Amino acid sequence: MDASAALPPAELISSAKVFGGFNRRYKHFSPTLGCSMTFTIYFPPTPQGSSTVPVLYWLSGLTCTDENFIIKSGAQRSASREGIALVAPDTSPRGLNVEGEADSWDFGVGAGFYLNATQDKWKNWRMYDYVVKELPKLLSVNFPNLDISRASISGHSMGGHGALIIYLKNPGAYKSVSAFAPICNPANCPWGQKAFSNYLGTDKSDWEEYDATVLVEKINELSTTILIDQGGDDNFLSNQLLPHSFEAACKRANVPLLMRLQPGYDHSYFFVQTFIDDHICHHAKALKSLF
Numbered sequence: 001m002d003a004s005a006a007l008p009p010a011e012l013i014s015s016a017k018v019f020g021g022f023n024r025r026y027k028h029f030s031p032t033l034g035c036s037m038t039f040t041i042y043f044p045p046t047p048q049g050s051s052t053v054p055v056l057y058w059l060s061g062l063t064c065t066d067e068n069f070i071i072k073s074g075a076q077r078s079a080s081r082e083g084i085a086l087v088a089p090d091t092s093p094r095g096l097n098v099e100g101e102a103d104s105w106d107f108g109v110g111a112g113f114y115l116n117a118t119q120d121k122w123k124n125w126r127m128y129d130y131v132v133k134e135l136p137k138l139l140s141v142n143f144p145n146l147d148i149s150r151a152s153i154s155g156h157s158m159g160g161h162g163a164l165i166i167y168l169k170n171p172g173a174y175k176s177v178s179a180f181a182p183i184c185n186p187a188n189c190p191w192g193q194k195a196f197s198n199y200l201g202t203d204k205s206d207w208e209e210y211d212a213t214v215l216v217e218k219i220n221e222l223s224t225t226i227l228i229d230q231g232g233d234d235n236f237l238s239n240q241l242l243p244h245s246f247e248a249a250c251k252r253a254n255v256p257l258l259m260r261l262q263p264g265y266d267h268s269y270f271f272v273q274t275f276i277d278d279h280i281c282h283h284a285k286a287l288k289s290l291f
């Protein structure tokens with residue numbers, strides 16, 4: 001179904017003031033996913049002399065909902081200062097009761113991997129189209145104070161994977177990208193192999209369409225540097241995340257990358273909290289260059 005067709009309106013669930021702006025959570029029916037979905041927006045105070053604010057999409061990781069980043073990251077302080085809205089969608093369809101969807105924490109519910117599934121059983125798992133097509137359209141219809149033409153994207157773990165592939169597959173649509181501990185080479189790690197084989201089938205050429213390490217070598221030119229922070233004490237570093245594979249691919253493709261290995265930090269939101277201001281500033285620079 002065309003996600004740009006008439007979309008049901010977004011319904012406000014909750015609102016709370018923070019750093020002069022508001023966290024507001026919404027629900028809506030998604031034609032793309034075939035179920036009700038939630039998302040949260042942090043609306044910063046509108047900068048003086050402006051009627052709209054740019055958008056930073058945040059994609060969360062395995063087991064997360066739209067609330068994890070909003071509650072745990074502390075990103076609102078910097079977003080308020082920079083005048084950037086934060087948009088955090090959920091991580092998968094919910095409530096469809098597909099057999100096996102909740103059998104494990106790393107697949108199914110809470111583990112959409114930001115792709116479009118091709119296997120019939122998982123046909124509703126179309127988080128790529130939801131994030132890239134439906135959600136921006138929904139925002140433009142419901143929230144005229146958000147300037148979706150000025151957008152950047154970021155994420156953590158599975159969401160870092162999502163941010164990287166969405167940025168790389170849509171040149172010019174996002175002004176900048178960053179990630180915390182992203183799954184950089186999912187075709188070669190257990191999390192990715194489990195998800196890809198179930199969602200996409202066994203043809204590994206289909207997996208490459210959602211693997212940042214493969215996609216980055218197909219890029220002709222990037223206007224901004226990719227920013228990645230990775231904790232040095234992350235338990236998933238060597239077997240699941242594989243950042244050095246992505247770093248090597250960027251070097252081969254002459255793609256600008258700032259890969260920061262942060263000693264002592266793990267995979268948690270304590271790590272995200274510590275460096276989130278740097279990421280907000282990274283995106284603000286790209287977004288404000290368009291004013």
